[in-house]
Amino acid sequence: MSVLIYIDHADGQVKKVSHEALSYGAALAKAIGTTAEGLVLGKTSGDLAVLGIYGITKVHQVTHANLDQVDAQVFAALIADAAIAVNASVVIFSNNINGKAIAPRVSVRLKAGLVSGAVSLPDLTNGFVVRKSVFSGKAFARVEINTPIKVIAVNPNAYPVHTLEGQAEVVALDLQPRDSRIKVTATNKISGKVPLSEADLVVSAGRGLKGPENWGMVEELAELLGAATACSRPVADAHWRPHHEHVGQTGLAIAPNLYIAIGISGAIQHLAGVNRSKVIVVINKDPEAPFFKAADYGIVGDAFEVVPKIITAVRKLKGIA
Amino acid sequence: MKILVSISKTPDTTAKIAFTDNNTKFATDGVQWIINPYDEWYALVRAIELKEKDPSVSVHLINVGGADAEPILRKALALGGDEAIRVNTEGNDSYYIASQIAFVAKEGTYDLVLTGKETIDFNGSSIGGMLAEMLDLPFVSLATSLEISGITATVKREIEGGEESIHADLPLVVSCQKGMAEARIPNMRGIMSARTKPLKVVEPVAAENLTSIKSFELPPAKAGVKLVSADDAGELVRLLHEEAKSF
Ligand SMILES: Cc1cc2nc3c(=O)[nH]c(=O)nc-3n(C[C@H](O)[C@H](O)[C@H](O)COP(=O)(O)OP(=O)(O)OC[C@H]3O[C@@H](n4cnc5c(N)ncnc54)[C@H](O)[C@@H]3O)c2cc1C
Ligand SMILES: Nc1ncnc2c1ncn2[C@@H]1O[C@H](COP(=O)(O)O)[C@@H](O)[C@H]1O
Numbered sequence: 001m002s003v004l005i006y007i008d009h010a011d012g013q014v015k016k017v018s019h020e021a022l023s024y025g026a027a028l029a030k031a032i033g034t035t036a037e038g039l040v041l042g043k044t045s046g047d048l049a050v051l052g053i054y055g056i057t058k059v060h061q062v063t064h065a066n067l068d069q070v071d072a073q074v075f076a077a078l079i080a081d082a083a084i085a086v087n088a089s090v091v092i093f094s095n096n097i098n099g100k101a102i103a104p105r106v107s108v109r110l111k112a113g114l115v116s117g118a119v120s121l122p123d124l125t126n127g128f129v130v131r132k133s134v135f136s137g138k139a140f141a142r143v144e145i146n147t148p149i150k151v152i153a154v155n156p157n158a159y160p161v162h163t164l165e166g167q168a169e170v171v172a173l174d175l176q177p178r179d180s181r182i183k184v185t186a187t188n189k190i191s192g193k194v195p196l197s198e199a200d201l202v203v204s205a206g207r208g209l210k211g212p213e214n215w216g217m218v219e220e221l222a223e224l225l226g227a228a229t230a231c232s233r234p235v236a237d238a239h240w241r242p243h244h245e246h247v248g249q250t251g252l253a254i255a256p257n258l259y260i261a262i263g264i265s266g267a268i269q270h271l272a273g274v275n276r277s278k279v280i281v282v283i284n285k286d287p288e289a290p291f292f293k294a295a296d297y298g299i300v301g302d303a304f305e306v307v308p309k310i311i312t313a314v315r316k317l318k319g320i321a
Numbered sequence: 322m323k324i325l326v327s328i329s330k331t332p333d334t335t336a337k338i339a340f341t342d343n344n345t346k347f348a349t350d351g352v353q354w355i356i357n358p359y360d361e362w363y364a365l366v367r368a369i370e371l372k373e374k375d376p377s378v379s380v381h382l383i384n385v386g387g388a389d390a391e392p393i394l395r396k397a398l399a400l401g402g403d404e405a406i407r408v409n410t411e412g413n414d415s416y417y418i419a420s421q422i423a424f425v426a427k428e429g430t431y432d433l434v435l436t437g438k439e440t441i442d443f444n445g446s447s448i449g450g451m452l453a454e455m456l457d458l459p460f461v462s463l464a465t466s467l468e469i470s471g472i473t474a475t476v477k478r479e480i481e482g483g484e485e486s487i488h489a490d491l492p493l494v495v496s497c498q499k500g501m502a503e504a505r506i507p508n509m510r511g512i513m514s515a516r517t518k519p520l521k522v523v524e525p526v527a528a529e530n531l532t533s534i535k536s537f538e539l540p541p542a543k544a545g546v547k548l549v550s551a552d553d554a555g556e557l558v559r560l561l562h563e564e565a566k567s568f
Contacts, residue, residue: 301551
């Protein structure tokens with residue numbers, strides 16, 4: 001028996017969300033008295049043995065030209081085969097974009113119950129019960145998995161990374177991927193910026209900013225903090241900001257460590273996408289803005305006066321003139 | 322070309338989230354039910370647009386649910402679907418629901434199956450992928466645009482920090498999100514014609530439930546906001562740095 005963790009990577013680097021999934025898998029393996037092992041599909045740069053610090057004993061790797069593009073169908077078949085090869089009783093994914101596409105397919109192949117959006121370790125006192133986020137972050141459900149093999153997709157930023165001393169043994173797994181039936185013809189990455197879905201810190205603004213020409217201070221603050229930028233839906237709808245910045249019920253759901261909301265009222269549909277943030281800061285000139293109810297820190301004031309002052313204070317803190 | 326669009330019923334986005342029966346059931350009192358926004362605004366509207374471009378396209382809708390889902394299926398027909406199928410069973414296990422949709426999809430030999438990105442109540446984002454595996458088809462998730470030419474689909478989809486373009490031959494399963502289409506409201510003609518469009522009710526096929534919901538919980542209430550004076554932005558930065566340790 002073992003716990004198998006799928007390790008997602010991009011541009012040769014293991015993603016931060018995979019460090020979380022590895023820590024989660026290692027803690028679960030300890031709780032059920034077995035070993036945690038990782039699985040990498042495709043080529044990575046750097047030494048995978050270092051992933052041992054997350055508490056896994058082995059990293060299995062399959063490299064093949066067919067794995068250069070992520071096709072959920074090809075990946076899921078390999079992961080399911082690997083799970084059988086290492087006798088896995090639980091397969092762990094990060095519930096990120098790739099995890100959401102692959103984990104359901106693995107669940108079907110292994111006929112293994114899936115809980116996606118898990119936010120804590122399974123409760124093993126009575127069966128195998130996993131807490132997951134539901135109602136767009138407004139509640140949790142405790143879901144029991146009733147099958148011998150289980151699949152869990154862990155929400156990004158929900159489980160803390162733990163490290164210890166240790167090296168993992170890297171082993172090539174002799175499995176052949178099938179041919180892909182899709183073809184990636186172009187990839188367009190917004191370079192230089194922190195991708196919103198992976199960001200630790202997010203600076204977001206809404207209609208209170210009046211127009212796209214006023215986003216300079218938002219971008220400046222974000223850059224100072226190394227944060228990603230986001231916006232409310234009407235702002236994206238009016239094309240003041242690109243669509244991929246839209247957060248909320250119908251946009252991206254994020255869970256950064258810090259979310260700074262400037263001139264956003266805090267409508268329930270907006271909160272649905274950001275209420276899993278660890279710390280929420282609201283800057284709004286209306287003391288009655290609903291967002292203050294969901295906030296940890298707030299300033300009632302005019303964004304055009306407050307934000308420049310915050311920028312000055314951050315510069316001072318960071319020792320930037 | 323035949324398109325199948327999966328339509329789920331979800332509480333309105335402003336619905337109060339509360340639970341009854343010892344926190345085992347969602348409290349439905351006073352809740353308005355809507356078509357899951359991703360299914361309606363993106364999957365369904367895109368399917369209708371494809372039909373408007375090519376009248377030989379037919380758009381079928383499928384819901385796995387009880388009779389109380391029929392009003393939302395009528396609305397989806399009013400928006401422009403041709404025919405609706407309701408699989409008469411309730412369930413909240415993704416595998417069980419996907420098995421029902423897969424059976425109908427196989428029987429109907431569809432060229433394209435469109436789902437929403439996720440349901441806004443269960444947030445599984447699982448059914449599209451499960452369905453694709455059950456049908457042994459490729460799955461393009463989180464699509465932001467979809468064009469069909471002959472038997473080839475060109476799909477753009479979200480990836481971390483950007484977008485990717487994909488070519489794939491039909492049949493195909495695609496999950497849809499923002500970008501794909503613009504929300505519409507049904508017009509009078511649509512509403513009138515929806516009354517006479519077929520809404521078939523079929524019984525479920527035997528399938529397993531691999532998971533079961535034990536209970537629900539609400540997150541603990543926030544401690545309350547700590548307000549800082551607008552003149553003292555430096556204090557906010559200090560608190561974020563020293564107390565919250567955010568940066
Ligand atoms: C089905 C559905 C889905 C939706 N999905 C989403 C979603 O995913 N994401 C989303 O964001 N919205 C969504 N919405 C829209 C949502 O209901 C709100 O309309 C929207 O979030 C409001 O955006 P806003 O806060 O930027 O604008 P407003 O509501 O106009 O708020 C502007 C705020 O700025 C403040 N302000 C004005 N001037 C200043 C100033 N100088 N300094 C400081 N503060 C100032 C005002 O006090 C106000 O609180 C959805 C709606 C529906 C019906
Ligand atoms: N009961 C249902 N009937 C029909 N389609 C559904 C049902 N539940 C979910 N779906 C479809 O599957 C998508 C993903 O759902 P989920 O995996 O629950 O997030 C939804 O956007 C719908 O298109």
